[in-house]
Amino acid sequence: MNQPIVRVRELRKSYGKLHAVDGVTFDIERGEIFALLGPNGAGKSTTIEILEGYRHRTGGEVSVLGTDPATAGLDWKTRLGIVLQSTGESGSATVREQLAHFAALYPDPRDVDEVIAAVGLEEKAKTLIRKLSGGQRRRVDVALGVIGRPELLFLDEPTTGFDPQARRQFWELVRSLKREGTTIVLTTHYLDEAAQLADRVGVIAGGRMVDVGGVDEIGGRDARVPVVRWRENGERRELRTDLPATHVARLVAAGDGVEPEGVEIVRPTLEDVYLSLIAHTTDATDIGAPSDSSREEVAA
Numbered sequence: 001m002n003q004p005i006v007r008v009r010e011l012r013k014s015y016g017k018l019h020a021v022d023g024v025t026f027d028i029e030r031g032e033i034f035a036l037l038g039p040n041g042a043g044k045s046t047t048i049e050i051l052e053g054y055r056h057r058t059g060g061e062v063s064v065l066g067t068d069p070a071t072a073g074l075d076w077k078t079r080l081g082i083v084l085q086s087t088g089e090s091g092s093a094t095v096r097e098q099l100a101h102f103a104a105l106y107p108d109p110r111d112v113d114e115v116i117a118a119v120g121l122e123e124k125a126k127t128l129i130r131k132l133s134g135g136q137r138r139r140v141d142v143a144l145g146v147i148g149r150p151e152l153l154f155l156d157e158p159t160t161g162f163d164p165q166a167r168r169q170f171w172e173l174v175r176s177l178k179r180e181g182t183t184i185v186l187t188t189h190y191l192d193e194a195a196q197l198a199d200r201v202g203v204i205a206g207g208r209m210v211d212v213g214g215v216d217e218i219g220g221r222d223a224r225v226p227v228v229r230w231r232e233n234g235e236r237r238e239l240r241t242d243l244p245a246t247h248v249a250r251l252v253a254a255g256d257g258v259e260p261e262g263v264e265i266v267r268p269t270l271e272d273v274y275l276s277l278i279a280h281t282t283d284a285t286d287i288g289a290p291s292d293s294s295r296e297e298v299a300a
């Protein structure tokens with residue numbers, strides 16, 4: 001029997017009159033990378049913190065590693081790895097000291113030096129954490145999250161402040177953790193990061209799950225129709241079509257075999273799909289997501 005590693009049913013959390021999480025349902029399967037996406041204030045952190053056992057829920061059912069986080073003990077906690085959005089680390093220890101200290105708290109920790117290498121901090125191993133740059137400290141956070149060899153790893157906006165190279169290095173680390181069998185729950189505002197890493201995605205807005213599904217399926221077929229763009233008599237033209245190559249062939253035929261000007265086929269990215277999914281929510285309007293009209297069939 002393959003129980004999901006995380007099972008959430010009709011989860012609710014209210015802060016006074018605010019329904020921050022308002023009836024959210026989803027599963028996370030063992031071994032997958034699940035990305036929870038949504039605008040600022042959507043309820044992602046609240047949901048994640050309930051799963052981690054840091055926050056009490058108002059209603060609904062939650063099971064993480066077969067246990068209700070609200071009543072789970074220390075043994076359960078050692079099976080989780082948590083990288084919070086920000087840490088209150090004082091930084092008076094070196095990178096290596098800090099990791100060794102935390103490693104000692106777990107029954108089967110990873111090798112400290114291997115973890116330091118995996119997050120690219122070999123040259124900073126003996127440096128005081130408070131002397132690190134913001135991005136380097138974030139790498140320490142990630143290292144602390146994985147040192148205990150967690151079965152389930154929560155990464156809350158893990159690469160904020162990373163330079164592009166560090167981000168790619170981090171993606172490799174996440175992929176290698178997945179290969180080892182770690183289940184990973186990721187929240188990020190970088191949609192390219194979610195597209196690179198996630199197997200499945202949940203989109204949450206205004207405390208509700210707008211859609212959940214495979215990273216290549218979410219939003220449905222309609223949201224994934226490619227667009228052919230070209231120029232005609234100096235004017236930009238575009239057509240949304242399921243048969244982009246056929247349309248390009250037609251353009252070529254119509255021009256007596258002459259290459260159409262500026263022709264390109266653009267497939268919607270996860271970011272495009274995400275923005276169209278949240279376009280109907282108040283938060284999305286606030287952040288200026290494009291309306292449906294910008295995605296209409298033919299523009300001339």
Ligand SMILES: Nc1ncnc2c1ncn2[C@@H]1O[C@H](COP(=O)(O)OP(=O)(O)OP(=O)(O)O)[C@@H](O)[C@H]1O
Binds near residue numbers: 015020039
């Ligand atoms: N301790 C709290 N007390 C009162 N309201 C809270 C508290 N924590 C969060 N909220 C509110 O609940 C809503 C959801 O917040 P949450 O932090 O879960 O959003 P989020 O999706 O993680 O946002 P972000 O992308 O900005 O991190 C917000 O409106 C927030 O102001």
